Structures are given as structure tokens and as C-alpha cells.
Amino acid sequence: MLIILKKVFFILAILLVNVYICEYINNKLTARMDLRRGYKISGAKGIGFPLVRFFKYISRSEKTNIWTFFIFLFSLLIWGVVPITANLILIEMDYSLLVALTFYIILIILLFFNSGRTSYSDAYSESGKKVLILLSFLIPALFSIASIVLINKTLSLKEIVNSQHQYWNIILQPLGFMTFFISIFLQFKLLGIRGKSYLSPGANIGKEGTGLGKIIEKFSIYMIVFFLIIILNILYLGGWQGIYIIRGEIMLAVKFYIIFVILLLMDKSLGRIDSYSMLIRINWKFLIPVSLVNFIVTFGFLIARDVYNLI
């Protein structure tokens, strides 16, 4: 029991520290990308920025509703089944990938319901449509995951990582990695981590919002992004596998932040993609065919090797 509590505490601490660091990077690095200097009031180089934002939000009271509670719950529940490192996993099971994906889908749907609730009088939001689009981006991701599962012949995330001890899956599945990464990026863009969300209209809407609900919303968005990056790490980049003498945990952290910064850079260098028809076109004409081809090729390869012993 004590060990589990310790693990929970560790996971929570890691997540909170990461949220803090990522919020700071998000503020400072995006400012530097604009050739600005970024927030600097609250002390040396604006280190206290996330803290200030946090107090700012809770200083203005607003009623929180039941949705925010569920969002908070599910954003934490994901980490019950997703391993951060080899030891930091609460429940070890054989179907952890499926369970994690289910939680993720539920979380996204909850988030959209929540954003649809806070519709301002001079604004409109078409949350239903956005849910469908964001969920449709899961289809190529699922195809890519399926081909990974076929290769490694397991649904447990831990097993997938362990099976990559020789070489990472990205070498076997470059196309799958590409589609998965683009789908992650588009989800990242739709969620609006950079303060400009598409969930609600308005040019600066991401900076808006008050109360505990906003904090939880922001927290859960970070959780989704962390989840996506960690899943990408686990599936394609070897997870917590160490290289030579470098410890796996350090490798994981390095990979995590590199991917986060790359996502931020891509987000910054691209404009707003809120044209539904274009998003759908990208998805159905590029991502899904490519990932499907990848899946079929993998499947055929495996059948040829295992069933007919051709290769």
C-alpha cells in the first residue's frame, strides 16, 4: 500500500513539475520565437510565470461544475495505466494500450463538452464538429498503433518498450511514425497549447478564462499533450530504454522535451488551421491512406513471414 502511495506521489510530482516547466517554456520560448522577450515581471527571467498565472486564475472566483471534476479525474486516471518509466506504473496489465486510448478518447470528449458549455453571448462554438474532426485524427493514429502492435505482438505498453531493446520501432515503421506524429501535431494544434485555442473563437481566447475550471482545463490539456508525447516515445522511440551508459530516465526526459519544443516550433511556424474542409482533406486524403498502406504492408509482411514462412 505504501509503495503504491509513494508511486502516486512520485507520478503526481513529476507531472506537476513538468507542467510548470512546460508552461514556462511555452511562455518564454514562444516569445523568443517572435523575437520578443517574453514575460519577465515575477523575478529572474520570469521564472514565476506559471505560478502567477495560477494565482491569477484562482483569484477570480467562478463556479466550477461537475464536468471539470470529471476532466480532472480522467486526466489523472490515464497515468494509472501509462508507464512513465519502468517503475513508475500503478497498474500493470496486458491491455494497457487499449485502456489508455479509451481514457484519452473520453477525456477529449469531456473537454469539448466543457468548452461547448462556456459559450459567450457574442460568440458561437461548434463543438460537435470539432469533436468529430479531432476524433477522426485518431483513425490514422490507431492504424499506426495497430501496425506497432502487430510487430511487437503485445498490447502492453511495457512489453512494447522492452521489445525495442535492439532497435527502435521508428526504424521499422518510418511511415507509421510520420502519420502518428502529424496526427499528434494536429491534435496539439486543435487543443491550442500555445494560448490560442480553437475550441472557442476569438483571437486571444486562450489567455482568457477564470477560476478553478480554467486551471483544470489547462492542466488536462497539458496532460493530453504529455500523454501523446509519452505514447509516441513508447511506441516509436524506445521509451525509457537507455543508450550505452546514459540512463533511460534521462533519455526519456531529453526526448520528451525535444518533442515538446519541436511541436511548439511547428505550431508557431504554421498558421491557424481552422478550415474544416482542409482538416478533413488532410486527414482523409493523406494521413489515413498512408497509415492504411503502412498497416497493410506490415500485415502482409507478418503474414508472409509467420504463416507462410516466406521470409
Place this chain on the structure above:
Amino acid sequence: MLRLIKNFFIVFGNIFRKPHTIIYPRERIIIPDGSRGVLHLKVDPDSLEIICKGCGLCKIICSQGCITVQKRAEDKGREVLDEFCLDLSKCIFCGNCVEFCKMNAIDMSYKYQLAEFDKKNLKLEKTELVKPSGTIRDFW
């Protein structure tokens, strides 16, 4: 597609470039010559007297009515400026008063540091307008 990759590297390179930002309270943007700021009453460098005689032409010219001038006759019939008040809240910084002044007694300073909590503080008296804040450039 190539352009997107180029844009990505532009953004990436920006992280290592020097920001364009002027760090406001420390650095200041130099306002160009002839920029129009708050009115300034010129002082004769020899006698250290205000050149303005209080003819009141600027008061008539000003469309917003932000200038109030009063003159006073001293002994020997010499006319001296008694009161010169500029209501900054009304001024639109058009510079017509400077252009029309026959004595060439007023000019526009570079003063922009103007925000006030109380509207009453925006009324500048003669003593404040004479201050040499505007003679050399006072940025910010």
C-alpha cells in the same frame, strides 16, 4: 512544402537571434526630430524671460480650446504673460498653435510621458510648461 520547412527553421533560428524588443524602462526609443509632443514655452536664452507676450492668438487658433492665455500690463506699458494654461486632455497635438505663433514663442517638445490618474493633473500651468524638459529630447 519546402516553404513550410523553411518557415520552421526561421522560427527555430529566431530563438537564437537577438530579440527586437526595447526593454522599456531601461532603454528608450529615440523619437525622431520634429515629432509633436507637449507644448513648451520658449525662454529667451539671454534675459531668461519667457518670450511669449500673451497675445492670445494661439487661444483663438486652437480648435479644441485647450489653451488659456492672459496678459498683464506692467509699468512702462510693457505687456507680460500672466497666465498660460494648457489642458492636455483637450489637446490633439496638431501643432497649429506653433505654426501660427507670430512671436515664435512656443514649440513642441518631445514629451510623451503623460498618463495621469486624475484628470485635474492634466492641466499644465505656466511653470510646468517652461521647464526645460522639452528643450533637449526627453524620451518617455
Place this chain on the structure above:
Amino acid sequence: MADNIYNKIYSSSRTVFLEEIGEKLKSILKDKIEYIRRAGLDLLILVSKNNLYQVIKELKDNPDFKVNSFQSIAALTNGKKIYLIINLKSFDNDFSVLLKIEISQREIEGDYREIIEMLAKFYRAVKFYKHSGRLISDRCDIKILPRSIEGLDCFDLDILVDNDLIREAYVSIEIARIIGDDYYKDLKLYNLIAYISRFDWKAGIFPEVCLCEALEELLQLKVTERAQHIRMLLCELYRISNHIYFISNICNILQHDIAYNLSLLERERVLRIIESITGSRIVPNFIRIGGVKKDISEEIMVSIRKSLPVLFRNIRRIEKIMTGDFLLIERLRGAGIISKEIALEYGVSGPNLRASGIRHDLRKVKDSFLYKDLSFTIPVGKSGDCLDRISVRFNEMLQSLRIINQIINKFPEGDFIKKINVSHPEFKSSEISYGIECPHGLFKIYLEADKNNINSLLVKGPSFNSLILSEEILAGNKIEDVDLILASLDISPGEIISS
């Protein structure tokens, strides 16, 4: 060559052409009109209300005139009389007509409605005036209030939708109706010049230039060549500043942050040059009757010469960044298409008109400025969608830089102002209509003066026509493109307050 143009206020061919058309009109509409005369570049026709229908019918249907474009309608008070001024234009024959109608003081509202009803039979653009004032908010699906984005903040928008396509859109400018008729009364000329740049504050010099040139026409005053050059220089600088601000607005809506930041920086650079010349960033108050306020010193010329290549390079860079991005292009292409016919019918002018493929620029047509001596091309779009409107503006900026380069290279010596008695001017003729090519289109001033003072003044900005047009072009577009299309029309709120 230059001297020849410069000594004549109009080129003779243009005057003769207008006079011919005037004669023709006079012979045809003999007893239906009171008088017909030339006011500046337009023909002014005084009509009574009863004959208006026949006059407009004649003007529109006669193939010699073909007045097919509705420009504007405005009320004007001169003394105790109230007039309506209707501006119509023929693009085929390239002349515009001002119809002046006296309406009785007691039934202003009724007469106005009657005239609007009648005009609506001929011109589709009048539809806006019919419903304006009566909002349809009770039956609209989406009501978009003014947003904080620049240019989209001076009107309400009511939208009726079919799924995600816009079926009908209605614009209401009730919150922007600010200036009444009596605003210009008791204003001295120098104060008017100081004020008037607020009517188009995205590019503040153009109203001033327009007003001053109109008054110079009235005074029959020739401006020195140096003053002309300074005016042209400022006009082009403001054109660049306006267009680059437009680009930054588009980028803000599309959240394309690289181009947004770069374009705002370039705007600062241009505004800095402008400030060093005029002394103010937005409202110059620099043009005077007979010249300009101040001479341009050699230092400023050097600094302009230095910053021109930098500007050119950076604008090209922004253009490359924006036009190479295929996601952006995909978004812009096909959104908010203005076809040629609709653009002409609604009297749109400027880059919006040029984007839909009509090569019409007052800088090339008119010759009171010295634009004839300079070589530049007029960029023209093809289909008239958002992408064309943006690329036309980019090209226009580059052309403006080219013009500035030429102006700087042959900057003539001479006086920069002709001193005249501003407080007691003596006007030669009584009424004038004057237009100038401002960054949004054709900025027009109509004024009536008696011997010594201006009686009435009408300011008509081009943004109003674009705003009316937006009702037409929004229909059939997707709902997420609304902001983009409206911003791509480059609406300047300052122009709307006066109508």
C-alpha cells in the same frame, strides 16, 4: 513635358470629354433637369424629385452613358436647404455623375425613403440603405457583435446560415453613425485640415491631400513641383504603412505569427520615416493649401534612401513567407470571391476592385499629381478572392517603393509652399467634387463654397462601399471565413463614421 501637365489643372482632353458628355446630357434631358455643370472631375446635375426616375432611367439605359455603378448617397445642408447627393458612375465611359436633389425640410425621412425605393429598382447596392436602421436580429441565426480586431469593430453583422454556409448576411452600422451634417460648421480651414485625417486614420495623409487639392482647385492655385513631390512621397509611404498593417491584420486572424510580427515591425519602420517628416505617426496635419507645412531636409532623404532596400527586402520576405505556405494559400483561395460585375455595380474601388481584374487606378487616370512622369505598374488580380486581394496589396507595396525610389532620385528644388491668406480665401468657383486614390480606394470630397467660406462638405470614403459589398459576398461562404473575408476588404472605421 512635366511643365506642360503641371501648368494645367486638368488635362484638356479630359475636360473636353466631360464637357461633351455634359452637352449630350443637356440636350437629352433638356426639361427634366434644372442645370448641369462640371464640378471638378464630375458632372453635377440638379434634378427635382419628380423627374429623378426618368433621369436615372435615361442615364442607365442610354448606351452613350451607361451609368451602371452606384457609388454613394449622402445628405447635405447648404444654408437652410437640404439636398441629397447621389453619386453614380459609369465605368465603361469613365465618368461620374452627381445628382443633386432638393428635399423638403418637413418630410426628410419620407422623401429619403421614397428616393431609396426608387433607386433600388435600378441598383442592387441600394439594398443596404433599404434595410439599414431596421435590424433583423430577431430572425437571424448568428449575431456577431463588433470584435476587437481592427476594422471589424464598427458594425454589427447578422447572419442566416444553412448548416455551415452563410445564406444571408446583414450589416448594420448603427454604432458608427457619429458625425452629423452640422459637424463642419464653424470650423476654420486650418482646423478642418487638422481634423480631417481622422476620417481615414489608417492612412491619415489622404483626406488632407484630398481636401487641400480640392481647395486648390477652387482657388485655381498651382502647387510647386517640390510640394507635389513631397505629397506623393508621403502618400506612398502611408500606402505602404496601411497595406502592411492590413497584412498584419490578416496574419493576426490566421494566427500566422512569423508574418504578423515581421509586418508589424516593418510598419514601425515606415511610421518612423513618416514621423521624421511630418511629426506625427498617424495624424500628420502636414498638407497645407498651396504646399506642405515643412520642407524635407537632406538628412531625412538620406535615411529614407537607406531604409528603402531594407523595406524592399523585408516586404519580399514577408510575401515569400506567406505565399509559400500552402496551407495558408489553401485557406485564402476561393474565399470571398468578388466578381467583376458585382464589384463594378457596388462601386468598389482601390485594391479590392483591382483584385477582381479591373485595371483602374486614379493615379494613372488623373494627372493633377505628377504620377505621369513616374513609371510604375498597376497590379491586377484574377479571380477576386482573398488571396488576390492580399497579393495585389503586396505588389502595390513594392510598386510604391519603386515610386518612392524614383521620387527621391529626382527631387526638384524650389519652394515647398505658396503662401496664401488662409483665413480669408477667395474661391473662384462654387462647387467641386474631388477624388484621390487612397489605399482603400477612391476617397472623395464634395464641397460647396460661396465667395469666402465653405458652406458644406461631404466626405466619402471607399470603405463604406466595401462594407456594403460584404453583405453580397459573404453569402455562400463558410462561416469560419467571415473574419477573414471582412478583414480582406480592408475596412477603415474612420471612413464609416462620416456616412
Place this chain on the structure above:
Amino acid sequence: MSFLIKSNFNILVTGFGCCKQEIFATQCSLYDIQRFGVNFVSVPEDADILVVQGFYNKKGIIRILNIYDRMKNPKGIIAVGSCVLNENLFNPGSELVSQFRNRVIINMHIPGCPPRPEAFIYAILKFLGISMQ
């Protein structure tokens, strides 16, 4: 605590005057108002400060007052430019702005027509109580 709240500011800009472009110019990387934690928002509920500028008629004034009522306490108003500080520049002698002034308390006045972007930053800093060194 007040420092923490003050160092992150949301501003809502209303009106459509010339000052608007100068206020939004502070967002650009040359001035970078976001160093001081100032964000421009578009929803009244989230705004701390209402910036009033530009031209208003009767309807416009009613709209601002509605926006002001929708804002949550603590809230403030910054008046920018001659149009608001004086009377309506384009409606000489109109009572509209004085009506507005009677209803609400204006916390900060920025003269200028329009004020430079630097002047706006200066006013914000003065409002926040950040020392000017």
C-alpha cells in the same frame, strides 16, 4: 498576493478610434507589452481593465456600459485619447461622454491624439505601480 494578481493583466479594448492601432502596436516585438503580463482579451468576463477610446454615439456608450457591467470586480477603466478625455471629438458639445463619465470612474487618463504606443505602455506601468527606474 496583490503583486501576483497585478503582474498578469487582461485588457479589453473597445471602440474604433485611431488609438486602437497604436494600442495594438504594443503587441509587436518592438514594444512587447506582454513582458509585463499584459494580454489583450476579447471577452468582458475575463478582462481586468477596459480601455475606452475612439468615437461613440448613444448606442456605443450603452454598449460600453454593458461591457463594463459584465466585467468582474476588481475592474478599472483606462481612457485613451482626446475623443474620450475631452468630449467626443467628432460630436462637439455632446453630452455622451460626460454621461459615461458620470456612471463610471475612470482610473487612468492618457492624453494624445493618438498617444504613441510607448505612452500606452507607460500608462500601464504607472497603473501597475512598476517603478520607472
